[in-house]
Amino acid sequence: MTAWELAAVCLAGVVAGAINAVVGSGSLITFPTLVALGVDPVTANVSNTVGLVPGSFTAAYGYRAELRGQRERLLRLGAASAVGALIGGILLLFLDPDVFEVVVVALILLACVLVVAQPRLNAWVAARRAEPRPHGGAALWLGVLGAGVYGGYFGAAQGVLLIGLLGIFLDDGIQRVNAAKNVLALIVNGVAAAFFIVVAEVDWQAVAGVALGAIVGGFLGARLGRRIPPLILRAVIVCVGVAAIIVLVYG
Template sequence: MSGWEQVAVLAAGLGAGVLTSTVGVASLLSFPVLLAVGLPPVTANASNTVGMVGAGVGGSFGYRHELRLHPRLTLVVLASCAAGSVLGATLLLALPPGVFEAVVPWLILGTSVLVGVQPRISRRVRARHVGAADRVEMSRTTLGFSALTGVYGGYFGAGSGVMMVAVLGFGLDLPFTVVNALKTLAIMSANVVATLVFLVFAPLDWPVIVLLAAGSVVGGYVGAHVGRRLPDAVFRTLVVLAGVTAGVLLLVR
């Protein structure tokens, strides 16, 4: 890599780290940069996953107060996404490149719509169950969708944060800041487990990974502080806009 390419990868890591802790479409920034500096698609995807572990670590540390509020739920989210990502990483290595290209954009667009309409639907559900306790534990259905999001995160990951926001938003009655903290942790867990698979079986570019990780760990921590200060309505709107943008970009590329 040239000096400018190294700067571009470092900057991509920083920006993607901020996106990890906020709107959750980090790979839509970092992955194209890795392709642009000459990495083959599978190498770029695997290296991006390994490098973006830093974003999840920085973001989760930044959200440590929110995560401490629900320790059991935090562990369940961590475990379910980690388990799913094993399958996702295996699929990336076993299936032909681009096998899910036709499905992924619509999946991201659909979950973006769900994030947008979730508050209205949740209010109607709570109105029908007046007096019911708030849902702060995962049901089996929510757990299953959390694991499926982990599968997608291990396979590709672009927009997986938007998907996790939708899953947790519908399945739990929690402040949006806590949902975002759990989403950031979920992305980290999927990346960590996928990394263990890629270290053994995938082609990796270590200079790129180091630069990406250095930028992303700082970006993830900064993004958590940004996310904590944004009003829920503004944050949700940004998540929806980011998800729609990601879906459209994947459709037209």
């Protein structure tokens, strides 16, 4: 990887780290960037997951005030995220690589749809938030498990999925829901990354570039991301997602 390519990966990591802190879907920035630079799609996904872990940590740390009082909830839901991430990581490595290239296109398309639909999703979530549910019950635990499988397998838009699930089943403000989302995403990325480091091929140059950028982006996203117009964020994510689909299908 040349110096210019590494710089491009770092920049993508900054943007992805910021988006993950505020919305989720940062992998739609870093993953297609790595693929466009010639990294094999499965290796790119593995390296992207490993590289985004430091950014997930800084994003969660940036929301530490909103995390107060959520310890017991996050211990319960974090177990679901960890189990789901491990299942997703196993599926990624042991399914046929050709299957991954087909499935990932569908996942990117689904992620783009979720990002575009987020305003309506948030409105629906707000309308459903009527009864107090401190931990969300079995339905939320299973939903978070499913999101963990998705996150361990690919990861893009897992933040959007988590915000939707947490908002529906918990009686809490959107900022506290977003803070919980950041912790659960950190658990998913961390477990999947640990698994990949042991058993998969990792492009450590790509990891370094994504990680350096994501650390900065996580801090920026936690502090300043709420001021970025959501419409601009969604437009950027969708454009990059469409570009990723084109690269994967025609590259």
